[in-house]
Amino acid sequence: MFLITAKLSIIAVPVLLKWIVDGLDVAPDLRMVPLALLVAYGALRLSSTTFQELRQIVFARVMARTARLLTLQVFEHLHALSLRFHLNRQTGAVSRDLERGMEAVTDLLDWTVYTILPTLFEITVVCIILIQAFDWTFAVITLATLATYVAYTFVVTEWRIRFYRAKNEANTQAAGRAVDSLLNYETVKYFNNESFESRSYNLTLVAQEEAEVKALKSLAVLNVGQSVIVATGLTLLVWRAAEGVVAGALSLGDLVMVNAFLIQLAMPLNYLGMVYREVKQALTNIENMFALLHQQRDVADAPDAVPLQAGGGGIQFDNVFFSYESDRPILRGVSFEVPAGQSVAVVGTTGAGKSTLARLLYRFYDIDSGSIRINGQDIRSVTQTSLRHAIGIVPQDTVLFNDSIGFNIRYGRVDAEAEDITEAARAAQLATLITQMPKGLDTMVGERGLKLSGGEKQRVAIARTILKNPPILILDEATSALDTRTERRIQAELEQLAKNRTSLIIAHRLSTIVGADQILVMDQGRIIERGRHEDLLAQNGRYAQLWTMQQHEVPEPESA
Numbered sequence: 001m002f003l004i005t006a007k008l009s010i011i012a013v014p015v016l017l018k019w020i021v022d023g024l025d026v027a028p029d030l031r032m033v034p035l036a037l038l039v040a041y042g043a044l045r046l047s048s049t050t051f052q053e054l055r056q057i058v059f060a061r062v063m064a065r066t067a068r069l070l071t072l073q074v075f076e077h078l079h080a081l082s083l084r085f086h087l088n089r090q091t092g093a094v095s096r097d098l099e100r101g102m103e104a105v106t107d108l109l110d111w112t113v114y115t116i117l118p119t120l121f122e123i124t125v126v127c128i129i130l131i132q133a134f135d136w137t138f139a140v141i142t143l144a145t146l147a148t149y150v151a152y153t154f155v156v157t158e159w160r161i162r163f164y165r166a167k168n169e170a171n172t173q174a175a176g177r178a179v180d181s182l183l184n185y186e187t188v189k190y191f192n193n194e195s196f197e198s199r200s201y202n203l204t205l206v207a208q209e210e211a212e213v214k215a216l217k218s219l220a221v222l223n224v225g226q227s228v229i230v231a232t233g234l235t236l237l238v239w240r241a242a243e244g245v246v247a248g249a250l251s252l253g254d255l256v257m258v259n260a261f262l263i264q265l266a267m268p269l270n271y272l273g274m275v276y277r278e279v280k281q282a283l284t285n286i287e288n289m290f291a292l293l294h295q296q297r298d299v300a301d302a303p304d305a306v307p308l309q310a311g312g313g314g315i316q317f318d319n320v321f322f323s324y325e326s327d328r329p330i331l332r333g334v335s336f337e338v339p340a341g342q343s344v345a346v347v348g349t350t351g352a353g354k355s356t357l358a359r360l361l362y363r364f365y366d367i368d369s370g371s372i373r374i375n376g377q378d379i380r381s382v383t384q385t386s387l388r389h390a391i392g393i394v395p396q397d398t399v400l401f402n403d404s405i406g407f408n409i410r411y412g413r414v415d416a417e418a419e420d421i422t423e424a425a426r427a428a429q430l431a432t433l434i435t436q437m438p439k440g441l442d443t444m445v446g447e448r449g450l451k452l453s454g455g456e457k458q459r460v461a462i463a464r465t466i467l468k469n470p471p472i473l474i475l476d477e478a479t480s481a482l483d484t485r486t487e488r489r490i491q492a493e494l495e496q497l498a499k500n501r502t503s504l505i506i507a508h509r510l511s512t513i514v515g516a517d518q519i520l521v522m523d524q525g526r527i528i529e530r531g532r533h534e535d536l537l538a539q540n541g542r543y544a545q546l547w548t549m550q551q552h553e554v555p556e557p558e559s560a
Helices: 002-023 032-080 083-088 091-133 136-183 185-190 194-246 252-293 354-361 384-389 405-410 418-427 431-436 454-468 484-498 533-539 542-551
Strands: 315-325 328-338 343-348 369-374 391-394 472-476 502-506 518-523 526-531
Touching (some): 002 032, 032 091, 032 252, 091 252, 136 185, 194 252, 315 354, 328 354, 328 502, 328 518, 354 472, 354 502, 384 391, 391 454, 418 431, 418 454, 418 484, 454 484, 518 533, 526 542, 533 542
Parallel strands (some): 343 502, 391 472, 472 502
Antiparallel strands (some): 315 328, 315 369, 518 526
């Protein structure tokens, strides 16, 4: 309503100008009529602006919320995608596509609702007025100008959109390269490769520069052509109006009205051309964001998925086969059981498939064949949310959020009280570290936790798993980054944490798993030995060899 009222006010201005000019020719005693028209002219100008702003106020929430909800949908979808997608993505590139897409949604709504439709409405009404007030040639010239303008804009924009798309791709590549380099700041420094990074980044910037130059040059071609078409149409219409005035068929007011109409139309016409370009560019930006939204989930909840009833958390792997790539099998018929409340440790050489067991239990990937069950329920038949709620993990490689120590511990259970966080920190042997820091739990850990040592990050990971308090516990070389002294202290806490919980322990140091209820020895995706520590030593097989090798390693001094 506000939009239509604003446009009608703008269209009425040239008509009012005609009446004012024609009214100035009347007798002096009737001069009050033009004065009233002048007041009306000012009122129309004011109302057009006022109603434009009112529609902006009314529609602002719609645009902002639409962009927010769509961006949130993409963000949630990215988190719902499988680990396979995230291992292949570039963080900077995805972030840039999401940012541009959000801006494009807002712009597209704004231009479509506020510019394209109102301008078409204005052109239609003006053409009707010209046909009724004058002869058909005015409408023909106007429509021919519009048709030529639209056709030219369409053809040239379609030609130049490839340059804009190339610029976007180059910009995405540059952003991805920059973020990737900055995230690996330490590695760059370790190998003294600052100049290499600069050269690599510059190559992406050169590609972006070339694409931008082509986009700007093609834009100039479009703008010049549009200006020629509009100027030609304006000249022809004013010439026809001037002919009518000379012939006495039209008044001076008619000439003023035609000129005012055309000047008034020229502005939205030029703007419409820009809007068409921007709409095409916005659609290109949205394409990239929607491409993220259209990424298929490798792992999805079944339509009839139910919440997991974890119970005691007993785990069964039954003849599980799995491969990340079809030509590279990782697990080959793995079968084992972790009874509720007991612990099973998995050992083996690098690449044997130990950490893959944890990923499959979390259902980051779906297995090729066989089944994985928790408390008798196949994990493919339960919701992923309930499955992951029941499992806690202390990973080998701990990555922290760029926030405080307290925030990173609270991440294990976001509704936890301050006392619970403090207790979890104490249990993970973090109390001394926290008291030594001026800001305590509010100490910032930096990007990916780089302000903390490897052992300190590991203890934060242990603390947040303690806080989560799940029935199933996965320890993926949880003490690998700790010195011997700290490892022994935390090992005691982990053993306490694992009591009455079903625990899957992936270990490198065999000394940390001698008390496990069962130990599995893996090699090339198969379980080649299983049993308790003493039994495996008695078998004098692979486990016994690993144990002997580690016993001959130089022990770390107690004072370390």
